[in-house]
Amino acid sequence: MHVTICYLSKRPVPPPLYGGGQRAMYWLGKALIELGHKVTLIAQPGSHIPGAELRPWPKPHGSDYGWMRLIPDSTDILHLRSVPLVPMPKPYVLTIGGNGEPGQQFPPNTIFLSRSHAALHGSTHFVYNGIDPAEYRCESERGDYAVFLAKASWDVKNLPGAIEVCRRAGVELYVIGSRNWPFGLQRRLPVIRGVRYLGMLGQAEKIPLLARARCLVFPVRWHEPFGIAVVEALASGCYVAATPYGALPELVTVETGVLSRRASDLADAVRHPERFDPSACVRRVTEGGFTHIDMARRYLRYYEQVLCHGELENNGQLPQTAAGFDANKLLEWHCGKS
Structure with missing residues (x-):
């Protein structure tokens, strides 16, 4: 399978310092290649995944979708890290790394990072990040x-x-x-x-x-x-x-x-x-499912579902952040002596 990973941000993949999302996509691409798949990376100049082709795009995600010209014709599936605002030329999945705004809807092929993360957004689709x-x-x-x-x-x-x-x-x-x-x-x-x-x-x-x-x-x-x-x-x-x-x-x-x-x-x-x-x-x-290979195998199952059925099953409803959910509200923390 030919997977094109698109990560449009200010940081390269992997990041030199802070950037867990970029590092996770680095490990994903590395694992996909180790499993025998082809990977193209569209990301900041200076990005690299061993064995992957880099097609550099210097602009962070925004209204400029010129990066789509960089998608190889042989791509089977795109893996995005930001919500697309225009139709994509290839089947895609979208990984959401943060928490949404109250009532925010996401495309049907959205994949979250954990069971609890998915549940907060009305979904059951998730893949744990994995490290090498x-x-x-x-x-x-x-x-x-x-x-x-x-x-x-x-x-x-x-x-x-x-x-x-x-x-x-x-x-x-x-x-x-x-x-x-x-x-x-x-x-x-x-x-x-x-x-x-x-x-x-x-x-x-x-x-x-x-x-x-x-x-x-x-x-x-x-x-x-x-x-x-x-x-x-x-x-x-x-x-x-x-x-x-x-x-x-x-x-x-x-x-x-x-x-x-x-x-x-x-x-x-x-x-x-x-x-x-x-x-x-x-x-x-x-042994608990948190390696880069574990992550890649789970994503491959989702890729196959999208390629076979067009989109992930969501019981007829788009993933949506729970109403009234405030991602930045500070949760309970007790500093008392007991």
């Missing part, structure tokens, strides 16, 4: 620090909550996803009350830190569509201390972490790494 576990390491000797891995400036990611959890636990917190200063000056700062701000890191710097970290602290306060940082941490042998929102109960088991709305519960988990086996965390990824 060969890119990650799990060290037997773990460091005495926890990691926060998310866009720190976004309130729903709850960096203050992660700091509170680690201060209660008496464990240093490494923040990956804070603002980068000129010349990397943020990395020269001393530890500030138990918190080390590392800025945005690429894979080469992030992977060694995850490989030795005690755990990931991920107290999000929104309906997390997936949580690729969680899977990256598990693949590195880190257990997870997080809130039970969105997809997180689908990712984190009792063997691989603790889910709670209470800072005190998460601090207790951070304080006791002996409760968790790093190898069980790695197996959660490799």
Whole structure:
């Protein structure tokens, strides 16, 4: 099958620093090629997927659909990451990475990132993001620090909550996803009350830190569509201390972490790494359906459904964000002592 992945954004595929969606599409293309399929990538100049043809398009998604001229005639199916506003010249699927606005409708061939993400948008179609576990390491000797891995400036990611959890636990917190200063000056700062701000890191710097970290602290306060940082941490042998929102109960088991709305519960988990086996965390990824190959095989089943039937079955209704749903409303979080 010839799959053309179109990712129109300001960042290349894969991104040099932040960008979980771009990285997921990189892993998808890589896996499709490993499974014997042909992949063309339409994305920012400088993008690359090993074995794929790049057809560069420098403009982010907008009203200019000139990129459609780049679609190879031999394409069987397009894989899009933004809602098309004009008819597509080829059959397509659309992956939605975020949460929609109240009442927002999506095309019938929309695929979400988790069971809970799909349900919030009136759908049953989802594919978990998968990572290439060969890119990650799990060290037997773990460091005495926890990691926060998310866009720190976004309130729903709850960096203050992660700091509170680690201060209660008496464990240093490494923040990956804070603002980068000129010349990397943020990395020269001393530890500030138990918190080390590392800025945005690429894979080469992030992977060694995850490989030795005690755990990931991920107290999000929104309906997390997936949580690729969680899977990256598990693949590195880190257990997870997080809130039970969105997809997180689908990712984190009792063997691989603790889910709670209470800072005190998460601090207790951070304080006791002996409760968790790093190898069980790695197996959660490799045996639990969260590898890039798992992701590609699920998408292939959806591609085949679209090619055979024209569109995905949605019981006669388009996927639609639940009425009254506010993606950015901060969900419950308890910082009290108990």
